[in-house]
Amino acid sequence: MNTLYLYTIVGVGLFTLGLYALLIHSDLLRKILAINIMGSGVFLILVALAARTQGAVPDPVPHAMVITGIVVAVSATALALALVIRVRTKVGHANLPEQSLE
Amino acid sequence: MLSFLLPQRVKLLGLLIAAGVVAAVAALGWQVAELGAQRYAIGGWGAPLGIDLYADGLSLLMLMVNAVVCLGVSVYSTGYFNRAYFRRSRAIYFWPLWMFLWAALNALFLSSDIFNLYVTLELLGLSAVALVALAGGADALTSAMRYLLINLLGSLFYLLGVALLYHRFGSLDITILSQHIEPSPAVWVAMGLMTSGLLLKTALFPMHFWLPAAHASAPAPVSALLSALVVKASFYIFLRLWLEIFPVDSSVFGELLGVLGAIAIFWGGVQALRQTRLKMLIAYSTVAQLGYLFLAFPMASYFAWKGALFILLSHALAKTAMFMAAGNILHFGGHDRIQDFDHVVQYQPLTSAAFALAGISIMGLPPSGGFIGKWLLLEAAINSGQWWLVIIIIMGGLLAAAYIFKVIGYAFTQSRKSHQTRRVPIRMEWTALILAIAAILLGLIAPWPLAIMDIGLPFSGEAAG
């Protein structure tokens, strides 16, 4: 069991955990956190898989992908948080109702 | 980007850019038609390291319909987002977001590697969410929120699949991947992840639950865009992956998609029929129409792909026209309750005509684009002996007729005009009508787009059918 697989498994674990949290919580802030945890899981997997052969210099392309991914995730989170604030002021609470239209 | 800086000139600027993009697409179209598929390496790096732009017949068609719809939406929006209807602060946000979305769409249709597709998909999703939230009401905000979460979730699934594929084959380029790919457990897992992420975004039944609310609560031009183009974008990626990367001999999976598509047609149709609000009706109609696209998978023949693509194109035009018409009606009468339409619809003949013509295409009656697509799908279904698909396609058309005539019937009543009406800018009515006419004309010029689909043909493998 080398560390590479450990990272990968942790990544998959984070992804699953995030997915679970996303589905069962109705609070929006928790959902956003859950999404971010999922994202971290994916990035972890990407970085872990970049080291293809033991000891060699890791492949730089996944690192570039992770950086891009982090940028996207940050902006997505910013947008999500802005929306949460708006939802809260309009609706009064930061939950998703079951049926939003009629 | 410029439009953040120049709020006064924003409309003019928007239109200029729109015209510019259309010209560029036309030029590209000429190039592809003359010279075949084009590849352009940004920064000169080239595959497998750099970012490539790639255009073949499929992307060209998507770009063209994109250009037409977006130009229409731009013109429409100059009327829609004016001071009388929208607070100025909101309206000025529309244009930059809108240009952003359009850029993301164009980039997406031109991308040739799967990570670049991820980035454009995210850009697309984020700008779409922001546009939905523009409407500002509680409904719009919550559905924007839901839409955002769905988008991120779908993208993450997709990204995880990308990671696995990269690990396995060391490349992101679609062409390179398609040469190296071979069935293995890792590929199956990657395929499953990417597929579920994309299907979530394409709103295939049963993952359609987020779509009606998001599409119905957005401002009219935005709804038009979402239904016409944004869901198609993830379908486009899915189609590319399915046709070029994944091993095609997975017929069980194809059957499953077909069954889900069939259920979507029924469910969407029945739900559309039950709606009391026009925009919800149109949104459910989108769910049903998306189902048609997936009917091609169990047949997987040349005609079937072409039929599905043709439905995609004509639906893009028709649905835009329909949402615009709904926007006009909403603006004119102040509501979109279908049962109170008798005071409203007959006083907007142009809008009614737009809705009716778009409806003809959605129902798949001749001579519209929808008819051609349906004909091709039907023929493919009969050729492959899959009669259950024939029945689905037929019933879907009848359901569509039912929910569309439910609305059109009100155009022929003789009730008196409702007193609280507002004038609708004439260009809003005309844009809707012209796009609807385009959806009809698409049926009469069918050989032309069908020929474009053959350029750099992604489905050449099965061209024998």
Place this chain on the structure above:
Amino acid sequence: MSLNALLPLLMVLSSLLVGLIIFFLPEERAGIRIALNLAAAVLKLILVGVMSWGVFFYGLEYEFRMPLLHSQELILHADALSILFVTLSTILWLVTTVYAIGYLEDSPHRSRFFGFFSLCVMATVGVAMAGNMITFLLFYELLTLTTYPLIVHRGTEEARRAGRTYLIYTMTGGVLILTGTVWLHAIAGSLDFSYGGFVSDLVDEHRTALIAIFVLLIAGLGVKAALVPFHGWLPQAMIAPAPVSALLHAVAVVKAGAFGIVRVVDDVYGVEVAANLGVTGPLAVLAGVTIIYGSIRALFQDDLKRRLAFSTISQVSYIVLGIAIAGPLATIGGLVHLVHQGVMKITLFFCAGNLAETLGIHKISEMNGVGRRMPWTMTAFTIGAFGMIGVPPLAGFVSKWYLGLGALEVGQEWVIYVLAGSSLLNAAYFLPILYAAWFKLPTDSWPDERAFGSGETAWTLLLPAVITAFLTLAVGLLASMPFSPLHWARFITTLEYLP
């Protein structure tokens, strides 16, 4: 592109353009609207004249082609059969336009009405001139769409209900035809109409499929042709304004269905192949049942227009019967009835409309003594009714004569009984009307009388009825003259049986 190719296109485009222009005319520009309508009608008449001359004397082909799908083209084509139908619809359209102008005077939404009216004619002409199944289907569906606004024109709840029924029936019929057509295309690879059909090579290999396609096509067409059991929409559609009913029954919808059946039997399958497949027999029986059923139902209607509607159901099936008997003489009878029924039925509907507009009469029980109040209208009505019954030398007699002869020729005596029974029933439901109108004493006042100056009614209403009544007389009396419908039907039959 040669001039000959342009003529059929011009036929279709003339009404399309006129229809579109009329939509944008303001309501009060009645003058321009009327001028446009009449100009298009006259132009069409001239075009038809030129084409029938060419087809008959020079054997010319007027054909317009445009690619539509892989290996499929949009074909507008003028052969002898299309000329027959186009001539009928063009002449009757001209007359009906005049009538509609009088009938709809001062009613709202006239631009919309005449716009769709023109589009409806466009679709009918397209149906008539379609050169293959896909073109036929295209215009056939357009016809459905353009007649819907005409049926719901009054905008009442009842009209909308009728419109809904109409759509349910016709849309279902449409998809049946679509399925049949696509299937046929998948098997045969071609859909172009040709004399004697184009599927004869496929009979051995695809026998079952061909029978199934035939059933699909006929069921789909049967909806518009109002064959039992697909006739339910027709009596309900009577809610439409009188000129629409007249057009629907005599020229457009019902006829398009019957015409389609003629096309399918003659030019898709070919009479011999169809007989070989064993599908014409059941079709003939179905037509026979419809004839008797329609007549019996007509007997029990007190509403004049509903009685006429059931009469249409019965009469249109004569056309189908003639085709399905599958003998040359019977085919002549069926084809000629396509024209004759149109002329007679439109007369009756014009008269019914006149009674309703002038005196407010809708029911037969209100018609006592109306012959003295409106002698011209009732004379026209009488001619039409006698024609329907088949009194010589009127139009209906000619059709029935050929149908009977044709049935004997191929040894199907039962048809004679159907014809005789139906004629008796026709007499039973028309003669009481005539008796009441001419010989009973009028009641004190009419339900809703309107004055129209010195005449019995407005001349725009009266003239069309008189003209078509005159035509009913003429096509019967002059049946043996060149260019009469009978002569033309013989010409088509010759082409059909001697390809």
